[in-house]
Amino acid sequence: MDKKEILEILLDWNFWKKDQYTGTRREGLLDTIERKAQAKEIMVITGARRTGKSTIILQYLEEKINKGTAKEDILIINFEDPRFRGLDLELLNRIYEIYETEIKKGSEEQYVVLDEVHVIEGWEKFARYLHENRRINVFITGSSSRLLSSEYSTVLAGRHIDTEVYPLSFKEYLEFKGIHIESELDLISERHRIQNMLKEYIDTGGFPKVALEEDERNKKELLYTYFRDILIKDVTMRYGIRDIAKLEELAKYYLTNISSPNSYNRIKNVLKTSLDTVERYSSYIEGTYMLFFIKKYSYSLKEQILNPRKVYCIDTGLRNTVSFTFSEDYGRLVENVVFMQLRRKYRDIYYWKNEKQKEVDFLVNEKNRIVQAVQVCWNISSEKTRKREIEGLMSAMETFELDEGLILTEDAEEEIMLESKKITVIPVWKWLIVDGE
Incomplete structure (x- = not known):
């Protein structure tokens, strides 16, 4: 030149x-x-x-x-x-x-x-x-x-x-929309508007240009273009992938199954491809930031490797554009949003399940010590659901000697004291703003 x-x-x-x-x-x-x-x-x-x-x-x-x-x-x-x-x-x-x-x-x-x-x-x-x-x-x-x-x-x-750099956090998204939360009074006065904004945020995500776009069709077209660009430019061209259809099929499989445990062996059978292909392609996609995989927490490295990993997407809008969405998916989408907020602050995040099948959605590890346990439950009104979420969280708090735990919900808010341990129940929308300070 x-x-x-x-x-x-x-x-x-x-x-x-x-x-x-x-x-x-x-x-x-x-x-x-x-x-x-x-x-x-x-x-x-x-x-x-x-x-x-x-x-x-x-x-x-x-x-x-x-x-x-x-x-x-x-x-x-x-x-x-x-x-x-x-x-x-x-x-x-x-x-x-x-x-x-x-x-x-x-x-x-x-x-x-x-x-x-x-x-x-x-x-x-x-x-x-x-x-x-x-x-x-x-x-x-x-x-x-x-x-x-x-x-x-x-x-x-x-x-x-x-x-x-990640797509906009929910607090940034609100600011892009002209909603600036500076105090507790702002949270109270803007409560209903914020809740509506959270539904929009979960639906179309936080990519900056998409957040500023008003036309819904343009939003979907932008997001699908992002999906294709990531796969083509950051995977296919970089690694010389020939079977683009299989790569896209795998990416869409993961996006359909966000917030769920996935094993390579199961995916291999579903997609009818080799284990090596699933492992390599998964690693390539993960390297683009499109997907994040978290392991089940265990003191045994072997157990961490053998257990299925849970998958999350960088942006729920991206996921919704290329995957079928059903009403029952909403809780999983909320869990994905919570994961991404944790990921902005922490690198070492796990899910947890003990031998009695008590579960916690997220454990945060810092300097080889579990410092936070988080449950995500959109609707905690059912007594059965409430009991399950609290028991799972208490089991983790006792196992890792935590004095406090967190349950994130649609709109419930309370403090629960059990055996000198405190569980804070807080709406997701409020936590996303307060945690995003």
């Missing part, structure tokens, strides 16, 4: 000669990135496609420009621009050299953004060079949870700090 072609592409993605669209601000996420950026390490931002990784960086850089950083001291390279040909490390170096000679001013504070950089083999060496030799603030984005695989981590060891 010649210099003119490269500059034409870069001009479209940078602030140098025009304003860039920076979308609706996500203040909490911006604060997180600003805080982590103080460490002066390579910032690695990962997340599923269309969750807003590039937009949040643009918002961050726009703030820097407003505070005095020269536009020419910011370089943004979007490696998914189809006009780039023959992407490799040599071209990456050439792009940077052209930027240095033609654009850069050379101020003390400089920023380089390598957007969807995983398409270039050896990118980590280039990022480290900029960071260590040039003292440049480097931002990396990618739509794969494996962006920092072992070989990358060897080069970047101790030189990177990571942030995962």
